[in-house]
Amino acid sequence: MINFNEQILESDAKLSINSRGFNYGDALFETIKTSYGKLLFWEDHYFRLMASMRIMRMEIPMNFTMEFLEEQIQKTLDANQLQQASARVKLMVQRQQGGLYLPNKNSVDFIITTQAVPDDFYVLKDDFYEVDLFKDYYVSPTLLSTLKTNNKAINVVGSIYAKENNLHNCLLLNTNKHVIEALNGNVFVVKDKVIKTPPMADGCLKGVMRKQLIDIVKKMPEYELVEASISPFELQKADEIFITNVIVGIQPVTKYRKKTFKNEVSKMLLQKLNVKIRLSSSN
Known part of the structure; x- marks a missing residue:
């Protein structure tokens, strides 16, 4: 299950062929580790995303607070039964479709996906590397x-x-x-x-x-x-x-x-x- 603009959809939901993230790479993302519903370093991820959106001249929606986005991540974890596990969360923000290199608007969509990971905390990887x-x-x-x-x-x-x-x-x-x-x-x-x-x-x-x-x-x-x-x-x-x-x-x-x-x-x-x-x- 994925979260597209607050809607929980099946994971095989189709992305528009006109997606600006797909066509121009006009998108930002945060990869967040969660452990039993706890978002690790969430404040740092959030402020990096906000700063990046400003640099990319994306319009930051009024409801894009730390609390709102965390709620949407938790909603997605819950839909995928990952509240009692560790997971990789990808929060992607892309400019809404329209235009060529020059976008028609600077408003954004967001997409949240999740994937289970094995380790709850960080373990030393001492294998040959x-x-x-x-x-x-x-x-x-x-x-x-x-x-x-x-x-x-x-x-x-x-x-x-x-x-x-x-x-x-x-x-x-x-x-x-x-x-x-x-x-x-x-x-x-x-x-x-x-x-x-x-x-x-x-x-x-x-x-x-x-x-x-x-x-x-x-x-x-x-x-x-x-x-x-x-x-x-x-x-x-x-x-x-x-x-x-x-x-x-x-x-x-x-x-x-x-x-x-x-x-x-x-x-x-x-x-x-x-x-x-x-x-x-x-x-």
Whole structure:
């Protein structure tokens, strides 16, 4: 079952051929993890969506409050019997159909879909995980690159490249040849007591899990959090590399080219992340 503009419809409901999300990628989305009906980091997702809609010049409906959208997500979870499980929720907002590149209007539709996921909290993924650079295409370091839009051609082609080369993931570069993110999440590099992640100015996604980990690390006096450009040369000198998103949490990288990595910092941060979630759930 899906939720289209407050209506619960069968999952095979047809999307209009004139959908602007389909025709022009004129859409934004949030991927949210829920655990037994609890929306993890919902406030951060909501404010990112609102900021993204403003950047895309979409009209924000008067009823698009945090409470309204959460109610619609809960309604969709309930329709799919996922209130007592963990789930991946996709909340997509697209400009209403009409026009060509220039839309006829800036009002929006929303669509909510759900899918069960196995883990209630985040668990350490310590299996072999190899990555390499994807250098066929580059990301422009602009504000639009930081948004979660339906324009994901580089992620699709990069994912196919990774599969063809027996890789678990690839790291994307911007036009300045700086490492900005993975195909499905933000990237962090650990060297000694410095934990480094690319800045928004380099064109990386404004990740919700990225924000959680930055907040956690900044409260740890033994580590320094640095938001700065990362060159490919730094990867082979790192002690650890890990990838973050709200569904997996933290994915440690075990191999990049000939270099293998530890996961001590990843493991420690994952524990702190789960504690943060438990504390927020009990409030």
